[in-house]
Amino acid sequence: MFIETEDTPNPATLKFLPGRDVVPNGTADFPRPELADASPLAKSLFALPGVARVFLAGDFITVTKADDADWASLRTQVLGAIMEHFMAGRPVLADDAVIADEEEENFDPADAETVAQIKDLLDTRVRPAVASDGGDIIFRGFRDGVVYLRMQGSCSGCPSSTATLKYGIENMLRHYVPDVVAVQPAD
Secondary structure, three states: OOOEEEEOOOOOEEEEEOOOOOOOOOOEEEOOHHHHHHOHHHHHHHOOOOEEEEEEOOOOEEEEEOOOOOHHHHHHHHHHHHHHHHHOOOOOOOOOOOOOOOOOOEEOHHHHHHHHHHHHHHHHHHHHHHHHOOEEEEEEEEEOOEEEEEEEEOOOOOOOHHHHHHHHHHHHHHHHOOOOOEEEEOO
């Protein structure tokens, strides 16, 4: 098994491509080890000293290291854990795992048409670019002209995520959707 590794814009995060499906539908973000019960793979990765976050997507895994960890040694350990997991035929997610984001979207039903436009632009123009960097972006709400988005994977905590939201995504949404006045990170 050959696993490709790619750098991401976030220096604390690497993207691992195992050459097979990881999560066929959706994504799964594990910002802390205690939240990884839904994924045997994420639990294996968190067992490595220095792993701070695990993000699973269609055909890739991103791993964020702790501040005191060093990629020089951790990269090899992560590659080994991913390879061992897939070679053993273990599932990525537990059978009863729910990977859908359980938070309600916050928007006025009267804005449903505007929200549909925003989501379409996010799905067709933003998410593919963010995925290529090892992350994802989730729509959380739209109130008073402000779009609320949650960054996941390598984008969460990335030094350039604020610039991405403000100068990239906000400018694009304001151009195509006149009702949008700003983009903010969802808390």
